[in-house]
Amino acid sequence: MTGEIRNVDQTPPELFVWAGRSMNAVLGACTVLLTGLLGRSVSGPVAGLLAAALMAVTPLSLDTSTMMRNDVGMVFFVTACALAAQMALATPRRRSILAAGVLAGCATGTKYTAVFTLLPASLAALLPSRGRQRWVYLGLCVSGFAAAVALTNHFVWVDFSNFVRQLSMDLGHVNKGHWAFVDNPGWAYVSVLAHDGAGWPLLVLAGGFVAVGLATHDRRVWVLAAFPLAYMWLMTQKPAMFPRWVYPLMPFAAVAGAAGLVCLVTAATRVRGMIVGTRLRVGHLVTCGVVVASPWPASWAGPWASAGASHLPPTHWRKPGCPSGPHPAIGCWRT
Numbered sequence: 001m002t003g004e005i006r007n008v009d010q011t012p013p014e015l016f017v018w019a020g021r022s023m024n025a026v027l028g029a030c031t032v033l034l035t036g037l038l039g040r041s042v043s044g045p046v047a048g049l050l051a052a053a054l055m056a057v058t059p060l061s062l063d064t065s066t067m068m069r070n071d072v073g074m075v076f077f078v079t080a081c082a083l084a085a086q087m088a089l090a091t092p093r094r095r096s097i098l099a100a101g102v103l104a105g106c107a108t109g110t111k112y113t114a115v116f117t118l119l120p121a122s123l124a125a126l127l128p129s130r131g132r133q134r135w136v137y138l139g140l141c142v143s144g145f146a147a148a149v150a151l152t153n154h155f156v157w158v159d160f161s162n163f164v165r166q167l168s169m170d171l172g173h174v175n176k177g178h179w180a181f182v183d184n185p186g187w188a189y190v191s192v193l194a195h196d197g198a199g200w201p202l203l204v205l206a207g208g209f210v211a212v213g214l215a216t217h218d219r220r221v222w223v224l225a226a227f228p229l230a231y232m233w234l235m236t237q238k239p240a241m242f243p244r245w246v247y248p249l250m251p252f253a254a255v256a257g258a259a260g261l262v263c264l265v266t267a268a269t270r271v272r273g274m275i276v277g278t279r280l281r282v283g284h285l286v287t288c289g290v291v292v293a294s295p296w297p298a299s300w301a302g303p304w305a306s307a308g309a310s311h312l313p314p315t316h317w318r319k320p321g322c323p324s325g326p327h328p329a330i331g332c333w334r335t
Contacts, residue, residue, distance in 0.1 A: 028065025043259035050258035077107035085124035101141035105148025205260030
């Protein structure tokens with residue numbers, strides 16, 4: 001900060017809060033960029049741009065990213081891990097799989113509820129590979145995860161019993177007597193996402209996109225949905241709920257909602273093109289049928305309409321009184 005402050009307990013509170021909130025604002029802005037890249041890797045550049053815009057303007061993102069909480073750093077690493085997993089899924093390489101595992105460890109080291117980031121990283125290691133290579137990649141991913149957790153939380157191993165005690169207290173104090181208790185945590189999470197996040201229409205599209213992707217075994221959707229589904233299951237086991245606990249779901253809701261909207265618009269455009277093409281073909285057929293079936297008026301035949309049939313014998317066209325012969329005079333023909 002200034003170089004003169006050596007210990008945290010000697011830091012002025014105003015400077016400490018300013019530094020923490022500024023760092024969270026920077027991490028929030030970086031999360032917007034990562035969300036756009038994640039959306040692009042899942043459903044193309046349009047979906048990525050829309051997902052980044054949603055992440056940048058929603059009240060849930062703006063409110064949480066200006067707080068001095070570790071949720072913002074956790075979401076930054078979670079989104080970066082999801083992006084690295086998508087890259088590893090598209091192009092399986094050791095460094096991309098290792099990066100996904102390390103980022104999952106950093107997210108878990110920031111906040112233990114991000115432990116399920118190991119799921120998309122592991123799926124990215126397992127799905128595109130086969131045989132022995134699959135287990136080599138998985139071991140590399142898990143090793144990176146464990147190393148990141150050990151290095152970023154070295155104090156845990158010094159006093160592991162104290163860590164377990166604090167973890168138990170954290171899980172136990174959010175009981176039914178907590179002031180943030182809610183009767184239906186699952187509905188509370190969805191409501192916060194709908195009202196302060198992407199909104200009901202995009203949230204419904206996100207659910208449809210994920211459901212179709214899982215049903216059709218789309219690997220990108222499996223990797224995308226692994227963390228938010230597991231995280232929501234874990235967090236809804238707690239009867240208490242804070243909006244900042246919903247914030248880790250926001251990047252994935254934005255990406256899935258944007259992808260669902262792009263798919264819907266693309267399908268509507270194709271259906272409209274098919275309808276227009278069908279109408280044109282039907283119109284052409286009807287026009288041809290009308291033209292063929294309609295009688296031609298006599299005026300369309302011109303001066304030949306009164307000439308009669310063309311199969312009459314040649315003697316019909318010779319004037320009376322003209323001599324017969326193979327070469328009659330020109331004036332002997334009727335006009």
